[in-house]
Amino acid sequence: NAGVTQTPKFRVLKTGQSMTLLCAQDMNHEYMYWYRQDPGMGLRLIHYSVGEGTTAKGEVPDGYNVSRLKKQNFLLGLESAAPSQTSVYFCASSVESDTQYFGPGTRLTVL
């Protein structure tokens, strides 16, 4: 069991560029989440999904889009990256809305 994996681990973008972060889980979990973590601010929920084909906005959704075409994958897209999106991004999954299992994170820098 790999658990929750994230691709890539590191990325540097220029302002205005786009990219997609991939999250995959092999635990057959229904729920999946994308968070960002900034110093002193804790984890903030960007978007989440309660099942294949569903997505919903979290606390800080602006500038991000997501898709959950397959149960095991949850994609986070940045259409036009901004320096304010420099952060560490974590994906998580859970059976229901309780204990969450986190991936190792993606460190994104936008110049």
Added chain:
Amino acid sequence: SQKIEQNSEALNIQEGKTATLTCNYTNYSPAYLQWYRQDPGRGPVFLLLIRENEKEKRKERLKVTFDTTLKQSLFHITASQPADSATYLCALEDDYKLSFGAGTTVTVRA
């Protein structure tokens, strides 16, 4: 507005002592509360979950209390070890999602 506050200062303690971390919240009515551990450069790892009708939960050297009247949870690490050094996050159930505090960094000195 909703707020989750953890110890604002980092905690430095001597090995063998008990570390006590606090998590206070306002304008939440969580059905449960969780504690996670996060090591530098890694994702959070689940430690304990306590429900609103439970006063206390234990797991090995860890103990969590939950007081819905005070709107507070306390997290204790007893007989602390250098390997317990990490950041500890509290998380509240919020409409079927989790809302996280900023975390408290604990350093255990040998």
